Amino acid sequence: MTAAALIAILLGMVLLLIRTLLGPTLYDRVLAVNSFGTKTVLALGLLGFVMGRPEFLDIAILYALINFVSTIAILKFFRYRSFQVPLTGRTGTGGQGGKRNV
Amino acid sequence: MSDPVQADIGLALVNILLLGILFVVALSIARIRSLFAIVMLSGVYSLVSAVWYVVVDAVDVAFTEAAVGAGMSTVVLLGAMLLTSRTVKPDKKFARLGPALVVIATGIMLIYASVDLPALGDPTSPVNTGVGLTYLQVNWADTGIPNVVTSVLGSYRGYDTLGETSVVFIAGLAVALLLGFGERSLADSIRKGDRLPTPRESEPAKDEDDAS
Numbered sequence: 184m185t186a187a188a189l190i191a192i193l194l195g196m197v198l199l200l201i202r203t204l205l206g207p208t209l210y211d212r213v214l215a216v217n218s219f220g221t222k223t224v225l226a227l228g229l230l231g232f233v234m235g236r237p238e239f240l241d242i243a244i245l246y247a248l249i250n251f252v253s254t255i256a257i258l259k260f261f262r263y264r265s266f267q268v269p270l271t272g273r274t275g276t277g278g279q280g281g282k283r284n285v
Numbered sequence: 286m287s288d289p290v291q292a293d294i295g296l297a298l299v300n301i302l303l304l305g306i307l308f309v310v311a312l313s314i315a316r317i318r319s320l321f322a323i324v325m326l327s328g329v330y331s332l333v334s335a336v337w338y339v340v341v342d343a344v345d346v347a348f349t350e351a352a353v354g355a356g357m358s359t360v361v362l363l364g365a366m367l368l369t370s371r372t373v374k375p376d377k378k379f380a381r382l383g384p385a386l387v388v389i390a391t392g393i394m395l396i397y398a399s400v401d402l403p404a405l406g407d408p409t410s411p412v413n414t415g416v417g418l419t420y421l422q423v424n425w426a427d428t429g430i431p432n433v434v435t436s437v438l439g440s441y442r443g444y445d446t447l448g449e450t451s452v453v454f455i456a457g458l459a460v461a462l463l464l465g466f467g468e469r470s471l472a473d474s475i476r477k478g479d480r481l482p483t484p485r486e487s488e489p490a491k492d493e494d495d496a497s
Contacts, residue, residue, distance in 0.1 A: 190298065216328055219329055227336060227339060242347060245348065253328065256359070256363070
């Protein structure tokens, strides 16, 4: 059962890879890579159970953290064309709470 | 998956799928012209290879690959993209024939050499008979850590690992201080009266394939 789920997730990874390759716009690719990272986390979790060692879940959690941070970094890069801008505290950035000045 | 033969077939299938994905990603990194797509695909490559490292039981390598490959290097490559153009220059049709021949020859030699390697987990291989066997025997009684690699890195060579980590941390810190990343250069640019980079509302980010 877990093995079938693992194979299904790997096939999902293939589909997301196709979207990353074709992706007409940039955001398609960012979204595809982010989902790919999520699939990786799920695959690692299942892999631990398939191989009889569920302690691999720790690694899956680490991957989830890295995936989140790097997606935020990529999106920040494409909004500001720079990494040196603080994410909070700027007015007029389109964010909901950007009231304070730098 | 109680049947071991069935489990073996399942793992082989997982291996084939993962390595196939790696192959396709590597091939398309070599073919695609848009640098942004290449950065994204290199992130995908790191993630998949990290999963594959877990499958072949190299958990510590998988940790490093995930942190450095998928996390850091994507961000570093995006930073490098700021300083250059967004697409690869198209090159002549047969300009890369020589490098391709070198790569293919190296690959054939590596495959030829890999025939002599002992099988994965072979108990009679040199790695598993000398010092490795001693570590396998005394590890559990000494440290109580199930993963032998972790126990060697964190316990037997704990001070060594601590020193390495400190050296890498200090090196990274020194580079960051020399280049002046972050708050200081931001404060400098504000003092000089430069405009901060503004969000590009009017100009939606297009993919580089058509923005060139």
